[in-house]
Amino acid sequence: MKVPEEIVELIKREEYFTIVSHLNPEGDALGASIALALALKLRHKDVQVFNSDGVPYMYNFLPSSELVESGIDRERLKYSTLFVVDCNDLERVGLKDPECKSVVVIDHHRTITDLGHIRWIEPESPAAGLMIYNLIKELEVNINREIAVNLYTAITVDTGTFRYENTTPEVLRVAAELVDAGVNPGEVSRRLYESWSVNKFRLFVSMLKTVEIVHTGNINSAIATINLDMFKETGADASDTENFINFPRMIDSVDISAIFREFEAGCWKASLRSKGNCDVSLIALHFGGGGHKNAAGYKVRGDIGDVRRGLVEAIQDSLSSR
Amino acid sequence: MKVPEEIVELIKREEYFTIVSHLNPEGDALGASIALALALKLRHKDVQVFNSDGVPYMYNFLPSSELVESGIDRERLKYSTLFVVDCNDLERVGLKDPECKSVVVIDHHRTITDLGHIRWIEPESPAAGLMIYNLIKELEVNINREIAVNLYTAITVDTGTFRYENTTPEVLRVAAELVDAGVNPGEVSRRLYESWSVNKFRLFVSMLKTVEIVHTGNINSAIATINLDMFKETGADASDTENFINFPRMIDSVDISAIFREFEAGCWKASLRSKGNCDVSLIALHFGGGGHKNAAGYKVRGDIGDVRRGLVEAIQDSLSSR
Structure with missing residues (x-):
């Protein structure tokens, strides 16, 4: 997977970023968005994370999930770079006619729109989280435990915790590195699969x-x-x-x-x-x-x-x- | 994990091997036993694999599962090395008073008996299959697709496909290597989790x-x-x-x-x-x-x-x- 050089350059150059993902967000949309936000913050950027539906109860465990806001600052957006993560359609984001400095799409779904000044779409990538992992590597930001848990959750949700066809050797190696960085795989799985109510x-x-x-x-x-x-x-x-x-x-x-x-x-x-x-x-x-x-x-x-x-x-x- | 040198030496030295595992065998007992058998065969050894209960229907997909016999050749056993895999108790094997050349225990359960001339017990290992993986590495046998599927199944069954606490970075890295060697993780998971009979x-x-x-x-x-x-x-x-x-x-x-x-x-x-x-x-x-x-x-x-x-x-x- 090749991270577009222009995304790395743009991040180095710009100061204000707004990260958005799709309605009814699941682990990949949330984990990828939060991990990217944390990495940008470590590079001293000003970041807002927006999801129209907020964070569902079961994903409250994601470190820094409180970064995700269900309201967007449209004034701030005007001079921000808009990252659209895990989708490539503003209707799926629930965001109408955003005025912003530029739009970057980072998605692993087959493309359906022409949204984005920069479009990085990898239909072969098992998860948006894996793309963000590669981007963070390029940014030379250290993957701390908080980032690792978000990326691990993103990747495991979209591979059925390594049960789906899209489980590649790369996915497993990245997962190993994220566990090295402090993820507790049993804990993440408990949150994802063992949190049913008695009812x-x-x-x-x-x-x-x-x-x-x-x-x-x-x-x-x-x-x-x-x-x-x-x-x-x-x-x-x-x-x-x-x-x-x-x-x-x-x-x-x-x-x-x-x-x-x-x-x-x-x-x-x-x-x-x-x-x-x-x-x-x-x-x-x-x-x-x-x-x-x-x-x-x-x-x-x-x-x-x-x-x-x-x-x-x-x-x-x-x-x-x- | 350190593979005992004496096990490697014994395998190099001896010619006849019988591999046994516990009653009601699951993926770890079977996958570890079959993988070891295949590796020994690649080293031109004479191997019998015994499980008193045979191979349950759901594990028929394991390559070379037909090696597992539910009857044991007691005459042959007399001049064989007996490997007791994924348990350390002959009662759990369902084998009474076996006459054999020597007994080697390879297990990851907390020890409860003193069975075995050589005892390799790693309670911290997530699976017997991971121990066999390390042993095969020491034997310098190439891990082909058949061995890889058996080891992958062993490891995934005992880690809940990487959902349990025992999912270590090592487990994930070994899994990646086994996928490189030809395992289809989606196929293994389908066999394990979506192949229920109506009964x-x-x-x-x-x-x-x-x-x-x-x-x-x-x-x-x-x-x-x-x-x-x-x-x-x-x-x-x-x-x-x-x-x-x-x-x-x-x-x-x-x-x-x-x-x-x-x-x-x-x-x-x-x-x-x-x-x-x-x-x-x-x-x-x-x-x-x-x-x-x-x-x-x-x-x-x-x-x-x-x-x-x-x-x-x-x-x-x-x-x-x-």
Whole structure:
């Protein structure tokens, strides 16, 4: 990975920086932004970090997470360099018509806009955090524990803690260096994966009890329900259901994982996930929803029995005959 | 980690080797054993790998897993060097009174027996696989893809794919080298975490239904049961229970996760996991078992109600007063 010389030069030259990342930020957006801010501060720069949604509760553990502000100083922005990190679209940032000195995009998503006077986009990079790591190296800033924890979190979140296909030898070597710099990998993982509330766990068990595996043609679907009663009984809420959809996927033979979540009486939000070539966006479209090939969703109203049967029929119609 | 010179010398000198590991083998026992066998074969040695329980279905993907036999050639053993890997107790191997030329123990568990003419025990090593990696380096055998996948699996299983406290910079650097040697980390993780059978999933749900959260002093424990009826109803077997212990740990407030698995009527294998400074090996010792600070186990006989109460009392006695 080659860090553009012009970014390094610009940082050396300028004094005021504003770092922004996307709405609903996760570990990569936050960790990469904060690590960059800390490095710039060590170079005596004036830095503001902005995220429209602020820092979600589960990421409060990131050192210097209090740097992230959910309001932006537009006067200050006028004479600042704007770093757009982990996205390349101001709509995803939630920032309209910013007036600033110049815009630098640092992202690892496939480019969709032409935002940025300087655009550094590495679709092959597993995480924006890995790009920031390389940038900090070029800036000759010492990676202290605070920076290391932010970079480690960024990298682990976007590689599923080294479980995804994008886990390269470079990622593992950088991780080793960050642990040398003071990261406690067990502690970071605890924060990321072992911070469920008891209520969330109870809802999880209730949801798993409803999993039914349905065979339609050559497709196996695991279908689950979370109704309003289950929320009431467990004390959990909708935000607790994030990630639940990944669990039925653990079953080898399951091609599609679906959860129906009741958001008001008789109204259901269907989340669909699939493996490999199974395109669930076709099914979501059928019900007026949308999404991508392996992750899609739709809303539907009715008796849960009918709603589940409707999904199975749609799977049969659109996929089983492939 | 210093590899004992006498083990290297012995390997150079001897011709016949038998490698054994513990009953209910997991990725570390199997990966370490197979990697050692492959390295010895590359040094033109005659090797047998024995595991009384054979290779569980989920580990069939390990290259050369077919080397592992569930029967041992006792005649051949008489003139062989016996390597006892990932345990240091022949009872755990399920091998009675073996007649052999000499016994070498390579283990990372706290020692409990005096087995072995040569004893190499590294309680600080995250995995037996990491010890075997260092041994293979000393043997100057090239780590090919087959050896690398076995070592990578061994190391990842015993570090929770780099999520546990025992994830050291060395572990991550060795993992990087193994990926360089041809391991596909995404593929290994899919085999380990997304290859559940439907029966295993059903047993998982049954087990989760039994989870009870018990508060003793300042310690919260999540205690679950898997009895013989549950195996019968779901069609799953003991090897399917690997990893189950990690799920109740996801709850933020849980310090200790415990599962009692009935292996014959009224006989239970207790598996304990803890977070941070909570030392479950003390509890296991109390019941005549053993293990590490954060992962230990013991066997116990009795009514499940009594057995669960016994654990809670032991937690109270040994830990709550810290």
